Amino acid sequence: MSRFFSEKYNALTPYTPGEQPRERKFIKLNTNENPYPPSPLSVRYAAEAAESLNLYSDIQCTALTERLFELYGIGKDEVLFTNGSDEALNFCFMAFCDAAHPAVFADITYGFYPVFAALNGIPYEEIPLADDMSIRVEDYLGINKTIFIANPNAPTGRALPLADIERIIKSNPDSIVVIDEAYVDFAEASAVGLIRKYDNLVVTQTFSKSRSLAGGRLGMAIGNHSLMADLNTIKFSTNPYNVSALTQAAGLGCLMDEAYTRKNISEIIRCRRILTDGLRANGFTVIPSATNFVFAKHESLSGEYIYTALRERGILVRHFTLERIKDYNRITVGTADEVAAVIAAVKNITEGTL
Numbered sequence: 548m549s550r551f552f553s554e555k556y557n558a559l560t561p562y563t564p565g566e567q568p569r570e571r572k573f574i575k576l577n578t579n580e581n582p583y584p585p586s587p588l589s590v591r592y593a594a595e596a597a598e599s600l601n602l603y604s605d606i607q608c609t610a611l612t613e614r615l616f617e618l619y620g621i622g623k624d625e626v627l628f629t630n631g632s633d634e635a636l637n638f639c640f641m642a643f644c645d646a647a648h649p650a651v652f653a654d655i656t657y658g659f660y661p662v663f664a665a666l667n668g669i670p671y672e673e674i675p676l677a678d679d680m681s682i683r684v685e686d687y688l689g690i691n692k693t694i695f696i697a698n699p700n701a702p703t704g705r706a707l708p709l710a711d712i713e714r715i716i717k718s719n720p721d722s723i724v725v726i727d728e729a730y731v732d733f734a735e736a737s738a739v740g741l742i743r744k745y746d747n748l749v750v751t752q753t754f755s756k757s758r759s760l761a762g763g764r765l766g767m768a769i770g771n772h773s774l775m776a777d778l779n780t781i782k783f784s785t786n787p788y789n790v791s792a793l794t795q796a797a798g799l800g801c802l803m804d805e806a807y808t809r810k811n812i813s814e815i816i817r818c819r820r821i822l823t824d825g826l827r828a829n830g831f832t833v834i835p836s837a838t839n840f841v842f843a844k845h846e847s848l849s850g851e852y853i854y855t856a857l858r859e860r861g862i863l864v865r866h867f868t869l870e871r872i873k874d875y876n877r878i879t880v881g882t883a884d885e886v887a888a889v890i891a892a893v894k895n896i897t898e899g900t901l
């Protein structure tokens with residue numbers, strides 16, 4: 548830290564992203580990227596858009612907004628496109644939290660929430676998950692604080708049924724509830740259908756996971772028009788050109804080719820079953836997953852041991868040192884071949900130590 552760094556950030560511990568090794572020597576299953584490339588239409592649209600990079604990007608994301616309306620009936624004043632959904636989440640912390648409206652979220656959830664709270668000087672509370680790593684709905688009823696719930700949750704992979712999400716929204720009418728749906732396309736149900744029923748609901752989604760555009764950085768916040776107006780105020784006070792022209796084009800290509808996304812999602816769900824079964828057959832407890840990753844712990848080998856042994860075998864997964872989950876690893880569901888490689892490696896690791 549230099550002697551010039553603002554005092555208000557003295558105690559800030561930034562988010563630690565998963566490793567992004569530049570060499571291609573690993574099977575990379577540590578950051579929940581999609582194993583398939585973007586839709587060919589995304590690539591073509593982005594290449595075409597590159598010819599106009601002398602101009603600033605469209606601050607309204609007009610084409611994306613219109614396509615979203617065609618596909619899902621989401622109105623142009625009910626959505627805000629962002630630079631990844633991380634930006635949408637940060638905007639929500641900025642717009643809807645303060646000393647009178649502290650943030651609350653689970654103790655085991657997306658590691659960026661406490662960082663956004665700290666960055667913005669917002670007090671926050673962590674609510675422990677139940678022993679089986681599920682969210683206890685009762686803990687969130689009538690608490691009147693700004694609630695952040697990743698549904699499905701990361702890194703656990705568990706999802707709450709929509710009825711439970713609705714109970715939480717309904718019981719906190721004077722507080723904002725943000726549902727982070729980064730993984731919703733691998734799960735059963737989205738809360739987006741509730742945005743006209745509840746004026747305290749914001750849903751965030753991303754193009755990074757199911758839509759193969761992690762490197763493009765495209766996300767969105769969806770909710771009641773007056774909430775989106777608040778988020779727009781934040782956007783226009785930070786970076787009006789937050790979504791690049793290339794990213795808007797790539798995102799549009801993706802939304803013009805939903806069949807491609809759907810095909811990849813069903814293949815990932817099929818492989819998730821195979822990975823879950825393969826891990827269980829080798830002595831792992833695997834939390835049922837509604838996402839594109841599994842969270843797994845071996846009956847006798849430590850999480851760190853498994854992480855290192857996989858790494859030595861060329862497979863990169865995510866291990867967290869947090870006490871409560873240190874015996875788990877989070878493993879992204881890759882292609883069928885990658886899943887087969889993981890299963891072969893864990894078989895080798897677990898048999899080697901018998």
Ligand SMILES: *Cc1c(COP(=O)(O)O)cnc(C)c1O
Nearest residue numbers: 631632633657701729753755766
């Ligand atoms: C990946 C992820 C995000 C955001 O990813 P972006 O790439 O910024 O859209 C948000 N929440 C959770 C829980 C995630 O896992």
